[in-house]
Amino acid sequence: MSGRITTLCTAFGVVIAAVGLYLPYKNEVNAALYQREFLTGKWSTDAEYIINSGDLGLDKPQSIMTIQLFVDEDGSIDGEFISEGLCDAMPLTWNITFNSGSPSLINFIFARKFQIRQLVNGAMDKSPVVATLKLVDEDHKHNSIVFDVVNDSTGTLPKQITLAKNLPKFEENYKYLQGYCANSTEKMYEKMMPEIRKLNKG
Known part of the structure; x- marks a missing residue:
């Protein structure tokens, strides 16, 4: 005793x-x-017009992805993650969030985790997690970050994602993905309509 x-x-x-x-x-x-100043902002994968893309880790093929992050007062992060694959996998709405809880001292040792969720029944915080990523590398000199994908129920994400901040094509990429996601939703409804009509006739 x-x-x-x-x-x-x-x-x-x-x-x-x-x-x-x-x-x-x-x-x-x-x-x-x-890391409020570093993480808050617009991140993407398209390094076109960047002559030193290798320094940013963006010299390997990646699909177009955009992430917008905002670090809250308590260090938690609210954001948005858009890609063609995610929109095709979740066409009901392209309101796809990318969040992380307030970090603790343990995150000096273990990588911080982020969750991707899709809005369900008007409650984002209670929506199911569709993918979990962990932030494994930060390059403050070149404003780039690297995520490892821990799990992904959509099956659309690569094992690792590298993004950089404030890239020249961010706005163009974001606009493109918004249009792509809208088309994914439209295609879903087009596929559903024949079945809905059959049910109405029955």
Whole structure:
């Protein structure tokens, strides 16, 4: 019993010491965790017009993908992820979010995870997760990031995705994907209409 008490006291002492070290540097630690300025913005995969695409990690073939991120006050992230594959897999609506909860000190060691969700019944936070990614690399010099795909129920995402911030073709790519997603929804309804008409006749 005394050994267990000693262990508990030691663990408690470590926690107290860690908190004591954390509090004086709370703002600096949170800034390093949240990375508000770095992560907030428009990210994409199309490096056309970029002469040093290799420095950004965008010198390998990738489909067009766009991500918009906004880091909240608590460090959590709200965003949007669009690609042709995701829109084809989820044509009911192309309101596809890309979110991450508020990070903790453990994220200095373990990669931060992000979830892709699609709006269902007007409740995004309660919508099922269709894919999980983890942020495995950040290049602050070249404004690029790398995600590993942990799981993907849509089967449309590659194993790894590299994106860079504020690329010249972002707006053009975003507009293209919006149109593509709208067509995916339209095609879905076109396929459904014959069945709906049959049901109405019956």
